[in-house]
Amino acid sequence: MYKQYYDILSPEEYEICKKIITNSYWKYGHTSTSESAHKFWITPLLEKHNFFSEKFLNKIEELTNSKFKIHRIYGNGQTFGQEGEWHKDSLDKDDYTFLYYFNEGNADLIGNTYFADKNNILKDICKPIFNSGIIFKSNVNHRGSSPNINFNNLRITIAFKLKKIEIKSTKSLL
Numbered sequence: 001m002y003k004q005y006y007d008i009l010s011p012e013e014y015e016i017c018k019k020i021i022t023n024s025y026w027k028y029g030h031t032s033t034s035e036s037a038h039k040f041w042i043t044p045l046l047e048k049h050n051f052f053s054e055k056f057l058n059k060i061e062e063l064t065n066s067k068f069k070i071h072r073i074y075g076n077g078q079t080f081g082q083e084g085e086w087h088k089d090s091l092d093k094d095d096y097t098f099l100y101y102f103n104e105g106n107a108d109l110i111g112n113t114y115f116a117d118k119n120n121i122l123k124d125i126c127k128p129i130f131n132s133g134i135i136f137k138s139n140v141n142h143r144g145s146s147p148n149i150n151f152n153n154l155r156i157t158i159a160f161k162l163k164k165i166e167i168k169s170t171k172s173l174l
Contacts, residue, residue, distance in 0.1 A: 001115045001124045002136035005063045009131055020049055021075055021102065021156060032087040041077030041154065060098050060160060064135055068162035078111060078155040082146045086120045089161060090138035098135045098160040101128040109151040116141040
């Protein structure tokens, strides 16, 4: 359902990411679905930062050996009790979600990402290991759980909503 990558950013790159995220405007009231009553935090428009739209995107493309067009990039923030709901990010078969796990600390406290079938029956669980990321088709049911009450911070994931670009062969037909 997903593939996980580790040690994505160098320590210097992580500090740049951390500075952007820390200095970004966070807004309360984001939801996983339009009908959702479960609200959490968002820092929108991260695609306007070259760090995310160029440097980080290049890393994702290198890791996945794929080319992508950015739909949007934003940060999700959750505190204890702010559960995500089952949802799909897109129904398009060429759309992918890359989710970066920002938080340092004990992954058992931070809040997992869950994957389900079309009936919301749990199929897989991903732990939010620091400086790792996962990629999955955006038409897969998933949700982010809130952090444990003992995690005294904002659970932050950076969501890259992407469209896979098919690369045509450059070989000559002659």
